[in-house]
Amino acid sequence: xxxxxxxxxxxxxxxxxxxxxxxxxxxxxxxxxxxxxxxxxxxxxxxxxxxxxxxxxxxxxxxxxxxxxxxxxxxxxxxxxxxxxxxxxxxxxxxxxxxxxxxxxxxxxxxxxxxxxxxxxxxxxxxxxxxxxxxxxxxxxxxxxxxxxxxxxxxxxxxxxxxxxxxxxxxxxxxxxxxxxxxxxxxxxxxxxxxxxxxxxxxxxxxxxxxxxxxxxxxxxxxxxxxxxxxxxxxxxxxxxxxxxxxxxxxxxxxxxxxxxxxxxxxxxxxxxxxxxxxxxxxxxxxxxxxxxxxxxxxxxxxxxxxxxxxxxxxxxxxxxxxxxxxxxxxxxxxxxxxxxxxxxxxxxxxxxxxxxxxxxxxxxxxxxxxxxxxxxxxxxxxxxxxxxxxxxxxxxxxxxxxxxxxxxxxxxxxxxxxxxxxxxxxxxxxxx
Numbered sequence: 001x002x003x004x005x006x007x008x009x010x011x012x013x014x015x016x017x018x019x020x021x022x023x024x025x026x027x028x029x030x031x032x033x034x035x036x037x038x039x040x041x042x043x044x045x046x047x048x049x050x051x052x053x054x055x056x057x058x059x060x061x062x063x064x065x066x067x068x069x070x071x072x073x074x075x076x077x078x079x080x081x082x083x084x085x086x087x088x089x090x091x092x093x094x095x096x097x098x099x100x101x102x103x104x105x106x107x108x109x110x111x112x113x114x115x116x117x118x119x120x121x122x123x124x125x126x127x128x129x130x131x132x133x134x135x136x137x138x139x140x141x142x143x144x145x146x147x148x149x150x151x152x153x154x155x156x157x158x159x160x161x162x163x164x165x166x167x168x169x170x171x172x173x174x175x176x177x178x179x180x181x182x183x184x185x186x187x188x189x190x191x192x193x194x195x196x197x198x199x200x201x202x203x204x205x206x207x208x209x210x211x212x213x214x215x216x217x218x219x220x221x222x223x224x225x226x227x228x229x230x231x232x233x234x235x236x237x238x239x240x241x242x243x244x245x246x247x248x249x250x251x252x253x254x255x256x257x258x259x260x261x262x263x264x265x266x267x268x269x270x271x272x273x274x275x276x277x278x279x280x281x282x283x284x285x286x287x288x289x290x291x292x293x294x295x296x297x298x299x300x301x302x303x304x305x306x307x308x309x310x311x312x313x314x315x316x317x318x319x320x321x322x323x324x325x326x327x328x329x330x331x332x333x334x335x336x337x338x339x340x341x342x343x344x345x346x347x348x349x350x351x352x353x354x355x356x357x358x359x360x361x362x363x364x365x366x367x368x369x370x371x372x373x374x375x376x377x378x379x380x381x382x383x384x385x386x387x388x389x390x391x392x393x394x395x396x397x398x399x400x401x402x403x404x405x406x407x408x409x410x411x412x413x414x415x416x417x418x419x420x421x422x423x424x425x426x427x428x429x430x431x432x433x
Contacts, residue, residue, distance in 0.1 A: 001230070002025060002419050006415060009334065010156060015292045019050065020108060021177050022186060022215060024044060026054055026055055027052065027054050027059075027107070027109050027112075027114045027302045028049070028051070028052070028053050028054075028055070028114070028116070029050070029051075029052050029064070029092040029105050029106070029107055029114050029115055030051045030052070030116055031048055031049070031050055031103055031104075031105050031116045031117050031118040032048065032049050032118055033046055033048055033092075033103075033118045033119075033120045034047040034048070034049065035045070035048065035120070037089060037171045037345075037403065038118065038119065038120055038376055038403045039120075039121045039122075039124070040094070040095075040119055040121065040122050040123075040296055041122070041123060042094070042095055042096055042097060042098060042122050042123050043094055043096065044094055044122075045091065045092070045094050046092040046093070046094060046103075046120035047089055047090070047091055047092065048066075048068070048089065048090045048092050048103040048118055048120075048216045048416070049087060049088070049089050049351075050081070050083065050087060050089070050090065050116075050148075051083070051086060051087045052064065052068070052083060052086070052107050052402050053086075054109070054360075058083075058085075058086025058087065059080060059083065059168070060083065060084070060085055060086045060404060061083065061084065061281075062082070062083050062107060063080055063081070063082050063107070063108065064080065064081055064083060064088070064105050064107045065078070065079070065080045065105070065106050066078070066079055066080070066081060066090050066103060066104065066105045066106075066157075067080075067103075067104050068090065068092045068093065068101060068102065068103045068104075069101070069102065070099060070100065070101065070102070070285070070331075070332055070333065070381070070384075071100050071102050071119070071332075071333040071379070071382040071383070071384055072250050072333040072338070072341070072382060073331075073332065073333060076093070077090075077092065077093060078181075079098030090105075092120065094122070095122040097122075098122055098123040098124060098125075098127045098394070099122055099124075099127065099332060099384055100119050100120065100121055100122070100124070100376065100382070100383055100384050101119065101120045101122065102117060102119040102120075102276070102377075103117060103118055103119075103120075104116075104117045104268065105117065109203070109380075117316070117377055117379075117399055118376075118377065118404070119131065119310060119376040119377050119383065119403075120376075121383065123377055124383065124384075124387045125387070125391060126391075127384055127387040127388050127391055128388060128391060128392075129324045129358075129389070129392060130324055130326045130327050130329065130330040130332070130388070131324055131325060131326045131354070131355055131358045131359035131360050132355060133355065133361045133364060134352075134356060134361075136356050137355070139360055140260065140356055141269075141308055141356075144266060144269075144270060145270070145273060148177070148178050148270040148274065151176055151177065151178060151179060151180060152173065152176060152414060153175050153176055153274065153277055153278065153281070154176040155173065155174070155278055155281065156173065156174045156175075156177075157171045157188065158171055158172045158227070159171055160172060160187075163213060164192075165205065165215060165219070166192075166194060167191060167192055167193070167218075167219055168189050168190065168191060168212045168213075168218040168219055169189070169190055169191075169192050169362060170187065170188065170189050170215070171187070171188045172186070172187055172188075172233075172234055172235070173185070173186045173187070173188050173191075173225070173278065174186075174233070175274055175275070175278050176274075177231075177267065177270060177271045177274040177276075177364040178266075178267045178270045178271065179267075181427075182231060182267065182274060183231045184227055184228070184229070184231065184271040184274055184410060185227070185228050185231070185232060185233050185234055186211070186225050186226055186227035186228065186234075186275065187211055187212065187213045187225075187226050187234060188208075188213070188223070188224070188225050188226075189213035189214055189215055189217075189218040189223070189224050190218055190222075190223040190282075190284055191218055191219075191221060191223075191232065191284075194286065195284070196283075196284060196286040196287070197221055197222060197223050197284055197285065197286055198221070198222055198223070198285075198286055198289035198290065198291075198425035199222065199223040199224070199225065199276050199279045199282075199286075199289070199290050199291075200207055200214075200217065200223070200224045200225070200290075200291045200292070200293060200421055200424065200425070201223065201225050201272070201276060201279060201290070201291070201292045201305070201312075202214065202226045202227075202292075202293050202294060202298070203227060203229075203272055203292060203293070203294035203297075203298040203301035203302055203305065204226070204227065204228060204229060204294065204297065204298050205294065205295055205297045205298045205334075206253065206296060206297040206321070206337075207245065208241050208242075208244055208245035208249050209228075209238075209241045209245075210227040210228070210231070210234040210236070210241065211227075211228060211234065212226075212387055213226065214226060216418070217418060217421070217422070218428075220422055221426060222421070222422070222425060222426075223279065223282065223284060223285055225275060225278070225279055227272070227275050229268045229271060229301075230244075230249060230252070245275055252264050253265075253297075253336070253337035253339075254265065254337055254339055255337050257350060257351045257354070258349040258353055259349065259353060260352070260353045260356045261356075263353055263356075263357060265300075265322070265357055266357075268301065269301070269304045269305070269308065270395075272292070272301050272304065272305040272309075273305060273308060273309050276290065276305070276309050276311055276312065280311065286359045287426050288313070289313060290312055290313055290314075291312065291314035291315060291316065291421055291425055292306055292314075292315050292316075292425065293310050293315065293316035293378070293421065294316075294317065294318070294334070295317070295318030295319055295320075296318070296319055296320070296321050296380065296381055296407065297322075297336075298318075299318050299319055299320030299321060299359075299381070300316040300317075300320045300321045300322035300323065301361050302315050302316065302317040302320070303305040303315070303317050303320055303359045303362050303363060303366065303389065304322075304362050306366055306368060307362040307363070307365035307366055308362075308365075311376070312368060313368055313369075313424075314368060314369055314370070314421070314425065315368060315369075315370040315371075316370065316371045316372075316417050316420060316421060317367075317372050318369075318372070318373045318374060318409065318413060318417070319373070319374035319375070319378050319380075319381040319386060319407060320335075320359050320381060320385075320386055320389060321335055321336035321337065321359075321380075321381050322335055322336065322337075322357055322358060322359050323335035323336075323358070323359045323360060323381065323385035323386060323389045324358065324359075324360045324384070324385040324388035325339060325340055325354040325357075325358050325387065326334055326340060326351060326354060326355075326358070327385060327388070328340045328341050328343050328346075329343060329351070332337065332384060333382045333384050333385060334385065335358075335359070335382070335385035336380055336381045336385075339354065339406055359389045360388050360389050360392055363389045363390075363392040363393045364392055366393050366394075366395045367395050368394040368395055368396075369395065369397070369399045369424065370395065370396070370397050370398070371397075371400070371416070371417065371420045372386075372390055372397060372398065372399050372400070373399065373400040373401070373402065373413050373416065373417075374386045374401070374402075374405070375402045375404060375405025375406055375407075375410075376401070376404070376405075377403075377404055377405060377406045378404045378406050378407045379403070379406060379407060380406075380407040381407060398420075400412075400413065401414055
């Protein structure tokens, strides 16, 4: 596995170096917290150093503006600063309670704004959810599963010869989900060699489109199913996905979010479980060793699937969405899709519905090993909400923090995900509570 890790990391580093070279900005705003790990005790002061460079050279005597405050909330401190000798320091103050303090710095150059940030963590392991678990939470989801389970799977598989390799077969798949006529589509890759293999269900982040097969993991001996959630075939032209994303699916994360029975993600969660049904129907699956993995929206789908389906043995959830959604009602950030951020307009039905879809409540049901990761600079799925979920989980868990990362996978995170999955599934030693 160490050799595999080195190979995957080398490939990822080559990818990121190339990407940086292509996407390099002439002006970069660098913000760094003064503790090496960006972690503080409550009451400690956080200082943020600032440097602005152009073509990798520090700019002197340039004026920047800054704001410091809780994630996605009104700033507690604002000001401007002239960078003498190309750098400066902002006193960000402290927090009296566990949470995150973010410093955002902006500079205008030739009419173009450039921005950088750093986020200090104050005893993040002590952050707790603001949401509460409804008394009928488990009963609600048990009924949803039972109702969906009565719908015939009606599965289809179509070989994609042009995407197959010498060792891996690739298929498009379609299964009926939730109600007659509703479908889940995916792309399946698995080893050609006869045998029975462990499986991974990879669930998607937010958006509308098609997904590519995970050839690399299947070449290592895993069946991998990547699904979409919107009931769209993977054979549409790109223009069609774009039109749908900007048309009937625009804003889908908020569709019917004031009704627990009609909220968009009810069908989606059931589609994830139906995808597990499909994997279990494959004669090539070993019938036992199954993991689910995803980030952002997919991080939420991972947690929900693992909580609702005891057939799942391992999970990898990165920067999960739908996490501690009620945070805004308690003076701190809530999770993506931020449905409760306009606190003066929030209705009782919206709050009550959110509790049935909040990963902090699903986290109470997790009893399998998991690997988790996020960055402190994530502005979409803020780290406060991720920790609210993670700190609730009592099952075996590992956490990788990439502190300066925002809302994206880093090469390190991608490598660690695949390495962790291979180590767990190929060793065939699940450690379930």
